[in-house]
Amino acid sequence: MIECFGQHLVLVCDAAKVCRGQKVIARDDSDGLYYTGTVRKCVDCDHSLIKFASGEKLLSRNRFIIPVTNDGYKQKLRTGDYVLAKFETSDRFDCFIPGVITVTPKKSKFESNEFEVQNFEDSQMLLQRDMLFRIDQSRNPFILKITKTSDLQSTRSNNKLPQPYSVDSSSGSTDEVIMVHKVKPSKKESIKPAPISADKEDIRKINETLQAMNEKIMSLRLEHNNQKQLLENHTNNLQVTTKLMEMWRTPIPSPVTKHDVGTNTTRRMLSPPVVRTVVALCGDDGWYYRGIVKQTQQHGKLTIQDYSGFLQTANEDDVIDEKADAKITIKENDQVIAMHPMFTNSFAPATVTSQHENSTYSVTFHDNSKADLTRNEMYWLKSGKYHQIVEFIDKCLKRWVGETVIARCDNDGCYYMCACREKVGTGQLYSLQWPDGSQCVQTLACIFGPYTRKRLVNTGDWVMANADDSKFLPGRILSLSGNTAAVNFCDGTMKHQVNTAVCFWISKDYYDYAVSFYKNKQSIA
Template identity: 25%
Template sequence: QYIKIRNNFTQFKNDYNIDIKTITENYDRIRKELDEVIDSLNNKKGIKEENRKPEPVVISTHDLILEYRAQLPELKVGEKVLAKWSDDNWYYRSTVEKKIDSKEPSEENFLYKIKDSASDHEEIYREDIIRFKDNKENFNIGDFVVAEHPDFAQSFAPGQIIGIRSDCLIVEFYDSIEHRVETDTTYKIPSFKYQLDIDSIIKAERQWIGHKCVFRSSKKKRYETGEILGRLGNRKKFKILSDKGEEEIINIIHIFGNFTRKRPIRKDDFVLAPLDEYFFPGKVETCNENKENQIEVVFADKKRNDNVKAENCFWLSKEYYDDFVLFYESKETGTNKIPTVDASDFN
């Protein structure tokens, strides 16, 4: 019995040693294969990393503006330019009055005092000013530009070149209007500036929504008061509800209110002034020096008011006044000339 037990134990020991040996060999083989796979993957990763292109550096819009601003040439006093005015963020012919000194002597300011054709002033940064001599570049289809808009005389807006002719360019403006423009009055701008200009124009237009205003009523051929309900599409037109409950679609050039550019009113200026329960264009005949901010106005329909408060009036260009006279005396809706409009806040 003892011999039988010893033999069984010996057989068990031998079998156990064989199993341990097999397990050890299998483990070593699998471990070796895994190490080879890992080494192979690491080698491939190393090759990929060597060939991988560096990630593009993302530059913020603010940094783009600062970089672009610093690259532009300095302007000279008296130089004729196009400048973007903050009331509507369109570009208008202007003149450089002076460069504003920086508060820090070691830093350049890039800020200029600009005067428009109506002698209004505004401080404008260099990137929003275009020199007339900057239109000498060659143009290509797809270029972003600032050009004179066909619907608004002497007013320049962002657009993109979609066609080139021997004597002109075909530009699609930000409001989807396509028109032929002269090469000599078209100015190339960077793509990021094009988008910034569009965004600023739309923002300026949207700020009118919900505000009271004075607007030119095509139905009554005079200026009524009302509230701006909304902006229609991208064509500078608004839906307005008059204080008498009537709705009209009005072009922004015929809307006056809190966001109209301010301007002092002087003798012989043309103004939009209150008359009875509405507003009407007229000419300032006298500024009463004895009574503060009181003016005498002779209206386009020959009526007059000797007791008008200047702060309740809106300054008009002669072009705009003449356009209204044509509109008033005819059955048409007037021309599309855009005025240079300034006024005190309308309350």
């Protein structure tokens, strides 16, 4: 599964499916939170009936249902991974809140084996691995919709949520942070020890031992403070994560108690945040991408934010509201925008050629690609809009001709500067000319240039950057200083003072794809 920002990729993304009897984590629309449950019935291609652990049976949209697999609890977690953090509600039911891994455990017997997680309140939590369920952010861009719980602090006081860091006031420094560990009180009666006689030599040895232990504690505190400072510097640079967290922040209404008829459960009901989910036309390539409306401007303009944090301005006429579209019945010969089978999370104009009994549709795209999709993967277009979109996509593709670009050389897997000479066929292939005069044909997914979607890069981002004066390679930003960055490249080299103006943001999936292709070519050479 591969995705390239602004352009498109070359691998197929299968639609997530839910089956009857499957264990899932699903959203309860009454409070916006996620709970464990079981699929009781697949109502249609867009909805399923979920029986939650509390005994409730509620209808939930398939795009807000996460199948529970062993991989989610066993996959190796790294800094920057998105997770659902589990905690226990007052009814003793498992509930999940979103978070981001900020610090992973060190391989040392003196270190904690807990992960440090930044939740949607921007506070830190310490959790064991079995309390974290990893989520693929590129595949589930809008599954993480949640509202802040109004009784979060009281929940923490009852030890329902993992405790954040606390300050040890007795240490004499407000900067020293100690991790809180709870000790379960023993049910056994305490046994009084027998009196022990101690001479001066014993007391001296005890004092020496205590002094050594105190020095060890001070050393560990100093090391922890240094790690805390590094963590704070790293957290300050995670601007993309902060933007994602903002969409979960809403004013907290007064909680109301809802008594569930037919069960003995009592749960908190909060008003879910008003989030308008849409698909919007991108002016860089003419394709549609899912996002949320961040701001309504004047003259019918909207500010749209996609799942990667990219912001753009779109006309109201170029935006399709998901809630309104779900009420429309799509029939044969209707024109739609649908998820393209070759490009992840990208929607292109298509025509419905037939409808099947299993609630799927056969569609043919503007580039003659074909696919069988569910209703959840397409949006209805009004009359005349299809041809407008196709003409705009063709106009965007022709803009690349004559431009100087960065493109992949299939001989070694590296990216070099070259000239885009002409468009080949009706798809996304271009004829390129290298500085030595040789030519090749390359797909737009492996070309970067002036019409690539613009996005500011941050620490931890995956980028395509210049490894030396002649070639570009995929890498990851380790730190930023003004307009320059330190980048760790896929060939094992590191370069400081990389100009961020010529760094192209790429997704983690595209990075893995580019690195795999590069290493394969290097091993052959």
